[in-house]
Each structure stands twice: as structure tokens, then as C-alpha cells.
Amino acid sequence: MQLATDLKVIEAAETGESPTEFRRALGLFDSIMIVAGIMVGSGIFIVSAEISRQVGSAGWLLVAWVITGVLTVFGALSYGELAAMMPSAGGMYVYLREAFSPLLGFLYGWTLLTVIQTGSIAAVAIAFARFSAVLFPSVNESHYLIAPIHILPSYALSLSTAQAVALVVILLTCFANIHGISWGKLIQNIFTVAKLAGMVMLLGLGAFAFLRNPSILHANFSDAWHPRHVALIHTLDATTGFGLLVALGVSQTGSLFSADSWHDITFVAGEVRNPKRNLPLALGLGTFIVIALYLLCNLCYLAVLPVEAIQTAPGDRVATLVVDTVLPGIGKLAMGCLIMVSTFGTVNALTLAGGRACYAMAQDGLFFRRAGTLNRARVPGWALAIQCLWSLLLVLPRTYDAATQTYGNLYSNLLDYVISAALIFYILTVLGLFRLRHTRPDAPRPYRCWGYPWLPALYITGSSIILATLFAYRTATTWPGLLIVLTGVPVYLLLRRGNSQTDQVIAPNTSA
Numbered sequence: 001m002q003l004a005t006d007l008k009v010i011e012a013a014e015t016g017e018s019p020t021e022f023r024r025a026l027g028l029f030d031s032i033m034i035v036a037g038i039m040v041g042s043g044i045f046i047v048s049a050e051i052s053r054q055v056g057s058a059g060w061l062l063v064a065w066v067i068t069g070v071l072t073v074f075g076a077l078s079y080g081e082l083a084a085m086m087p088s089a090g091g092m093y094v095y096l097r098e099a100f101s102p103l104l105g106f107l108y109g110w111t112l113l114t115v116i117q118t119g120s121i122a123a124v125a126i127a128f129a130r131f132s133a134v135l136f137p138s139v140n141e142s143h144y145l146i147a148p149i150h151i152l153p154s155y156a157l158s159l160s161t162a163q164a165v166a167l168v169v170i171l172l173t174c175f176a177n178i179h180g181i182s183w184g185k186l187i188q189n190i191f192t193v194a195k196l197a198g199m200v201m202l203l204g205l206g207a208f209a210f211l212r213n214p215s216i217l218h219a220n221f222s223d224a225w226h227p228r229h230v231a232l233i234h235t236l237d238a239t240t241g242f243g244l245l246v247a248l249g250v251s252q253t254g255s256l257f258s259a260d261s262w263h264d265i266t267f268v269a270g271e272v273r274n275p276k277r278n279l280p281l282a283l284g285l286g287t288f289i290v291i292a293l294y295l296l297c298n299l300c301y302l303a304v305l306p307v308e309a310i311q312t313a314p315g316d317r318v319a320t321l322v323v324d325t326v327l328p329g330i331g332k333l334a335m336g337c338l339i340m341v342s343t344f345g346t347v348n349a350l351t352l353a354g355g356r357a358c359y360a361m362a363q364d365g366l367f368f369r370r371a372g373t374l375n376r377a378r379v380p381g382w383a384l385a386i387q388c389l390w391s392l393l394l395v396l397p398r399t400y401d402a403a404t405q406t407y408g409n410l411y412s413n414l415l416d417y418v419i420s421a422a423l424i425f426y427i428l429t430v431l432g433l434f435r436l437r438h439t440r441p442d443a444p445r446p447y448r449c450w451g452y453p454w455l456p457a458l459y460i461t462g463s464s465i466i467l468a469t470l471f472a473y474r475t476a477t478t479w480p481g482l483l484i485v486l487t488g489v490p491v492y493l494l495l496r497r498g499n500s501q502t503d504q505v506i507a508p509n510t511s512a
Contacts, residue, residue, distance in 0.1 A: 022089065022270040023378045025181045028278045030189060034265050035286025037192035038349035040199070042127045042339045043258025044294050045319035048301055051251045052310045056227025056238045058220035058302050061310075064248055065298055067462070068255040069291035074459040076262055076287040077450055078430045080280030083266045084447040085436070087275035090360025091266030091353075092429050099432025099439075102364065103492055108425045109361045110488030115414045116422055117354035118387060120261065121347055122394040122411040125166035128343040132165060134336030139165050141407075148398055148407060156398045156407065166395050173348045174388035177355070180377035181271050184352040191345030198338040199293050202319060205326045206300025217303040229311055233473050249469030253419055256466075259294065260422070262287045264353035267360075276446035351384065351391075358383035366495050414484070420470045421481035427463050430456045 026034070052061050082095045093112070097105030126141075133139045141162040148156035177184040210217055227238040233250055236243035265282050269275050272282075297319070301310055304322045313321045317335065324331025359380035362372030368386065375381035397410035433449060433456055449456060471478045 021378070022374070023181055024271055024273045026185060026268065026272045026278075028281055030185045031265050031272055031278055031282035032286045032289070033185075033189045033192040034268070034349050034353070035262055035282050036196065036290050037188050037345045038261045038264050038353065039259055039287070039290045040192075040195055040293075041124050041258070041343055041346040042131070043254065044199075044297055045335060045339060046316045047254035047258050048298055048318050049310055049313045049316035050254050052307055053229070053231045054233070054238065054247045054251045055244070056230035056247075056307075057224055058307050059224030060227065060238065060244065060248065061302070061307070062295065062298055064251045065255055065295055067248065067466075068252060068259055069295060071252075071256070071459060071462050071466075072259045072262060072291055073284070073287050074455050075426060075430065075463075076283040077280075078433055078456040078459055079263050079266065080283045080447050081433060081445060081449040081452075082429070082436070083269060083279035083283065084276045085443060085445050087269040087272070087279060088360070089267065089270035089356040091263060091269065091357060092425060093357050093360050095266075095429050095432050096425070097364075099435045100428070102366070103489070104428065106361065106366050106492045106495075107485055107488045109357055109366070110491060111418060111421060111425070111485050112354065112357055113361075113367075113387065113390070114488075115411075115418045115484060117350060117357070118391040118394055119411040119415045119418070121170060121350045121354070121387075121391040122166065123409070123415060124343045124346045124350065125169045125391075126162060126395065126409065126411075128169050128340055128347065129162040129165035131336045131339040131343070133162070134333055135340075148400070150400065153402070154400050155410070156400050157396050158398050158407070159396065163395050167392055169344060169347055170351075170388060170391050170395070173344075173351045174384055176348070177352050178375065178377070178379065178381045178384050181268075181352075181379055184348065184379075187348045188345060188352065191341055191348065195338065195342040195345055196289075196293070198341065199297065202323070202338075203293075203296050203300050205323060206296075206303045209322075209326045210303040214303075216306060217299075220302045220307055229308060236473075246469055246473055249466045250473055252466045253416075253470065253474065256423070257415075257419055259287075259290065261350065261353075262290075263426075264349065267353040267356040270356070280447040351387070354387050355380050355384035358387060366492065416477040417481040418484055419481070420467060420474070420478040421485050423463055423467050423470075424485075427460055427467070430459050 048061065051064050055061055055064055086094050086098060088094055093105045093109040096108050129139055130141070139161045141160045143161045144158060145161060145164060146159040148158040150156045173187070176187055227244065230237040230239060230247070233243070233246055236246050238244040238247040262283065265272070265286070266279065269279055272278050301318050301322055304325050305318070309321065310318055320331045320335040322331070323334050327334075358367055358371045361367040362369060362383065368382070371380060371383040371386055373380070373382060394411040394414075399408040399410055399413060400406075401408070434453065436443065
């Protein structure tokens with residue numbers, strides 16, 4: 001069985017008997033920095049504006065983030081058992097493969113490679129470029145080096161200065177990670193510590209503003225549960241009970257995406273020291289730290305700004321408006337620098353982790369064979385390069401709206417489509433915890449999920465309610481995600497057929 005092979009490789013690496021395997025260079029602190037660093041990008045500084053328009057009040061804004069926090073921490077605690085049980089490179093790909101089938105594992109890996117990981121890398125790199133315009137005004141998505149070339153009525157290719165900066169960021173992080181896990185973790189630790197420190201400074205401004213003028217927070221919570229100025233979701237809004245339930249479910253699109261990718265540490269399980277202990281700890285502590293900071297950031301926003309100001313923040317940049325309110329004139333510069341630090345660290349973490357999933361798939365013969373090998377630095381150089389190339393290509397296509405004559409980004413649409421699909425895989429992975437408890441009751445479990453079976457069951461229930469809400473009220477961006485996932489089925493069948501034919505050809509020569 002593949003899992004048995006993986007565990008033998010792990011034992012060899014842990015004892016230092018195999019210099020051709022992954023180097024276990026990540027300690028507990030490094031692992032927590034990857035979890036925290038990959039979660040915190042630019043979303044927490046922006047998405048509260050959209051959520052506040054959906055739920056309409058201070059109390060429900062915090063409830064939306066509490067829901068995200070509970071689901072994230074419960075999911076992390078559930079994944080901890082799987083990570084300790086199967087501490088090999090590949091993370092969710094391995095868990096789905098072992099719990100259900102190679103096909104389900106591949107469909108996740110396919111979606112991860114084509115959209116989830118690479119699209120996230122492209123999106124966060126563009127976010128870095130957008131905020132770098134604070135320091136370098138010439139960096140702009142409308143300042144073209146190569147003007148849009150229309151390839152279809154609604155699609156074009158272009159190269160703006162912002163796209164060029166994003167390409168450079170992707171290349172730099174890939175280059176660093178190809179040269180070894182030590183470079184990747186050094187960058188990650190520096191940038192994660194810096195971004196967390198920046199968030200603490202933002203909280204300090206909020207506390208200062210509250211002490212100077214507590215009336216704003218009091219006003220926000222004097223009528224904390226009465227939605228105002230809410231956006232319509234189909235024909236519903238948060239002013240009715242059912243409309244509020246729908247608004248809370250739909251709001252998770254932004255908040256869950258802002259807290260996403262916490263599980264990516266499991267992709268690099270093969271490089272974590274004492275993974276049976278450190279992986280569950282990193283998942284639990286990392287997600288708890290970030291969720292606590294996210295809730296405090298929203299309290300900070302509510303201590304400085306009325307709910308109406310959060311709803312109408314220019315460009316949805318709530319954190320920038322907070323800093324400008326407390327320290328007039330420097331908000332844009334300060335938050336621009338913080339978000340540049342934050343997004344660069346996130347691109348590095350996404351790059352570091354995603355390449356290992358490709359490696360695991362290639363090891364099973366479900367991806368380019370070269371991607372399943374390690375380079376001299378003992379990292380999957382080919383897998384990292386392929387991931388980098390696809391991320392670069394996703395930066396270039398633009399969507400075009402003829403009615404408004406405006407350009408968007410293709411990766412943004414793709415990410416919207418797969419948010420619900422990713423949630424399906426998360427639910428299936430936690431279901432896999434139950435299945436493996438039944439099918440492999442005697443398998444070693446160095447860490448057993450705290451609160452089992454209630455905690456993972458609550459995660460599945462809560463996530464399923466949100467998923468059903470999204471499919472019912474966000475049909476334009478949910479159903480296409482399933483189609484993207486299903487495109488992996490013929491690819492899987494072709495790969496399996498190719499592998500079986502290769503085995504038939506090689507087998508006689510081997511026996512000879």
C-alpha cells in the first residue's frame with residue numbers, strides 16, 4: 001500500500017539514513033509561522049467591508065468572523081489527527097487517497113494545481129503589486145507595458161506594470177524555495193513575524209482610539225443586532241430571520257477565504273521534525289493565533305469607525321481608513337507597506353507548500369514523473385517550477401466587460417468558482433477521519449482529535465450549511481467550480497491508462 005511506502009520513507013528521513021529524501025528542517029516555530037503566514041494575506045484588511053454590507057451590524061459582523069474562527073479551528077484540530085497518522089508530503093491529497101480513493105485524491109490535487117494554489121499565488125502577488133503603488137505610483141494595472149490583446153470577446157492578454165511586479169514576486173519566491181527549505185523557512189519566519197507585529201500595532205491604534213473616544217464602540221454596540229444598509233442577496237436581506245441566516249452563510253465566502261490554506265503545512269509534513277507531535281500543535285496553535293487576531297482586528301475597526309463607515313470604506317480598505325482616522329495622512333502608506341510585507345510572505349508560503357502536493361501526485365504516477373524527484377537541495381525543484389510556470393501564466397489573462405469597458409483578472413473568477421469546491425474537499429477530508437477510524441481502527445494515532453466525534457461532526461454540519469447556502473444563493477460562482485473539479489476525471493483516466501500500459505511494457509524487461 002502507498003501509505004506503508006510513505007511511512008518507510010519518513011522513518012528513513014527521520015533517522016538520517018537516506019540523504020536523497022526530504023530534509024527535516026522545520027521545527028514547531030517554523031511550522032506555526034507557515035500556518036499563520038499563509039493564512040494572513042490582505043483579506044483581513046479588506047473583506048470586513050463586504051461582510052458588514054451583507055450582515056449590517058456590529059454584532060453580526062463579529063458573529064460572521066466567529067463562525068469562520070470556529071470552523072477553522074475545528075477543522076485544524078480534526079486535520080491534526082490525519083497529519084499525525086500520515087506525516088508524509090502531500091497533505092489532503094494523501095488523506096483523501098487513503099480514506100476514499102486515488103481518484104478523489106487526484107481531483108483535489110488537480111483542482112489545487114490548476115486553480116486553488118496557483119490562482120491564490122497569482123492573486124496574492126497582484127495584491128502585493130497593487131499596494132506597492134503606494135511607494136511606486138507607476139505600478140498600476142492600467143499602466144500597460146503590453147496593451148490588452150483580445151483573444152476572445154470577453155478575454156484578453158496584457159502586461160501592465162502591476163502584472164510585471166507580480167511576475168517578479170512569483171519568480172523570486174520560487175527561486176528561493178528551489179534552493180532549499182532553509183531559504184523558504186527563513187523568508188517565511190521573517191515576513192510572518194513582521195506581519196503579525198504589524199497587526200499588533202494596528203490593534204494598538206484601535207486601543208488608543210477607544211481610550212481617547214469610547215463613544216464610537218458604544219454606539220456600534222448599542223444597537224448591535226439591528227441590520228442597517230444591507231445588500232440584497234437575490235431577493236433577501238439580513239433584516240429578516242431567514243435573510244440573516246443566508247447573509248451569514250454567504251459572508252463566509254470572504255472570511256473563510258481570508259483564513260484559508262491553514263492546512264498547507266500538511267503538504268510539507270515530510271520536512272517537519274517530529275511531525276507526529278509538531279503538525280497537530282502547529283495546526284491548532286497557528287489557526288488559534290490568527291483567528292484571535294482577526295477577531296481583535298474587527299473589534300479595532302468597530303472601536304474607530306461606525307458600521308456605516310466600514311460599509312462604505314473607499315475601495316473596501318477598512319484598515320487603511322482606521323489608520324488614517326487615528327493618524328491622519330499616513331494610513332495609506334502604513335497599510336500599503338504592511339500589506340506588501342503580508343502578501344509577500346503569503347506568496348512564499350503558498351509556493352513552498354504547493355510544490356509538495358505536486359510531488360506526492362507524481363510519486364503516485366499521477367503527474368509529470370520529473371515532479372516526483374528531489375533536486376540537490378532536497379526539495380521538489382521540478383514540481384516548484386511547474387507550479388511557478390502555471391502561476392505566471394494565470395497572471396496574464398484578463399476578463400473584459402464590454403458594457404463598462406473594464407478589465408478584470410481571470411484568476412479572480414476562477415478562485416470565486418472554486419471556493420465552494422474547496423469547501424467540499426474540506427468536508428470530505430474530515431469525513432475521512434471518521435472513515436479511517438472505522439476502516440483502520442488499529443492504525444497508530446499519536447494524536448487523537450480532541451472532542452471526537454462531536455467536534456469534527458460540528459465542523460461537517462456547519463460547513464455543509466454554508467455550502468448549501470452558497471449553492472442556493474451564489475449559483476453563478478459555485479456550480480462552475482464543480483465543472484472545474486470534474487475536468488480532472490478524464491485526465492485521471494488518461495494518466496492511469498498510460499501508467500498501466502507503461503507497466504505492461506516494462507514488466508517483461510524487468511523480469512528478464
